[in-house]
Amino acid sequence: MLDKVKELIGEVAAFNAKTKEDIETFRIKFLSKKGLLNDLFTEFKNVAPAERKEFGQALNTLKNAAQDKVNLFKDALENTTEQKGSYGDLTRPSEPIELGSRHPISIVRNKIIDVFSRIGFTVSEGPEIEDDWHNFTALNLPAYHPARDMQDTFFIETNPDILLRTHTSSVQVRYMENHKPPIRTISPGRVFRNEDISARSHCIFHQVEGLYIDTDVSFADLKQTLLYFTKEMFGKSKIRLRPSYFPFTEPSAEVDIYWGLETETDYKITKGTGWLEIMGCGMVDPNVLKNASIDPDVYTGYAFGMGIERIAMLLYQIPDIRMFYENDVRFLEQFKSVI
Numbered sequence: 352m353l354d355k356v357k358e359l360i361g362e363v364a365a366f367n368a369k370t371k372e373d374i375e376t377f378r379i380k381f382l383s384k385k386g387l388l389n390d391l392f393t394e395f396k397n398v399a400p401a402e403r404k405e406f407g408q409a410l411n412t413l414k415n416a417a418q419d420k421v422n423l424f425k426d427a428l429e430n431t432t433e434q435k436g437s438y439g440d441l442t443r444p445s446e447p448i449e450l451g452s453r454h455p456i457s458i459v460r461n462k463i464i465d466v467f468s469r470i471g472f473t474v475s476e477g478p479e480i481e482d483d484w485h486n487f488t489a490l491n492l493p494a495y496h497p498a499r500d501m502q503d504t505f506f507i508e509t510n511p512d513i514l515l516r517t518h519t520s521s522v523q524v525r526y527m528e529n530h531k532p533p534i535r536t537i538s539p540g541r542v543f544r545n546e547d548i549s550a551r552s553h554c555i556f557h558q559v560e561g562l563y564i565d566t567d568v569s570f571a572d573l574k575q576t577l578l579y580f581t582k583e584m585f586g587k588s589k590i591r592l593r594p595s596y597f598p599f600t601e602p603s604a605e606v607d608i609y610w611g612l613e614t615e616t617d618y619k620i621t622k623g624t625g626w627l628e629i630m631g632c633g634m635v636d637p638n639v640l641k642n643a644s645i646d647p648d649v650y651t652g653y654a655f656g657m658g659i660e661r662i663a664m665l666l667y668q669i670p671d672i673r674m675f676y677e678n679d680v681r682f683l684e685q686f687k688s689v690i
């Protein structure tokens with residue numbers, strides 16, 4: 352009897368299953384109700400008492416080995432069939448791929464560039480860390496000029512000549528120093544002002560500067576260009592130019608667009624007037640041309656400057672400027688754009 356059990360242990364050890372049927376046949380042979388193990392356990396009572404211990408142990412070994420084999424091959428075969436046989440539903444739609452989104456500041460900047468490049472403006476850039484000359488003096492803002500206070504400036508402590516540019520008008524000067532008229536360029540970039548941070552203003556923001564210099568450039572050209580811009584950018588075709596003051600332009604104006612008074616938000620953002628200020632502009636002051644070695648008797652030009660955040664807030668109805676810099680994905684992922 353014992354020999355028979357040992358022989359069966361050997362058979363179990365050598366068993367190898369290739370299919371699920373092989374395992375089932377093996378299971379029925381050894382482990383089912385009518386299987387060999389049940390028979391052997393029934394015969395246990397006929398075994399001589401002296402041999403019972405050894406026989407019982409051998410029987411248990413056989414039973415465990417058979418059960419282990421069944422489990423082993425079942426697992427193995429189930430896994431391989433899944434890998435080899437089942438591809439799932441090939442017609443199922445694939446996982447949606449999340450498209451990235453652009454920052455609203457980039458979208459608006461790119462739109463502005465697009466609108467102006469269609470009428471021949473190039474894009475130029477300048478440094479964010481500027482010197483006094485390019486940010487102030489060359490723009491007709493000599494030292495101690497009261498208008499310097501219009502723009503609270505971050506200076507480099509050890510060198511009052513070096514500062515973080517307060518506007519992109521500094522790029523005008525650099526561009527004129529390096530290019531001869533005719534000049535048509537816009538300069539988008541980051542600017543810095545020592546201001547308290549609130550829902551409406553920030554110490555870092557973005558501007559786009561525009562500059563057009565040629566012979567016979569007039570205020571009418573400026574107005575027409577701005578009208579074209581507001582139509583393309585906002586789909587609004589009514590603007591007005593309010594007399595204003597900037598040291599670098601003469602005459603100077605502030606540009607308002609007629610936004611309308613259709614919704615409650617329109618009332619709120621236009622303070623009930625329907626008009627919205629969107630930028631500053633003017634004819635380049637002859638002193639500024641002179642400072643960049645351009646002869647004001649031959650050339651005239653216009654310039655304008657606008658804040659990108661302000662335009663983005665209007666276009667997307669963003670209530671708080673701080674949202675642009677918090678990098679909250681829930682905010683950012685709303686801006687899908689092709690531009």
Ligand code: DAH
Nearest residue numbers: 518520631632633654655656
């Ligand atoms: N530099 C002005 C500012 O930051 C904006 C500006 C106004 C730019 C009039 C211009 C201009 O070129 O002509 O407030």
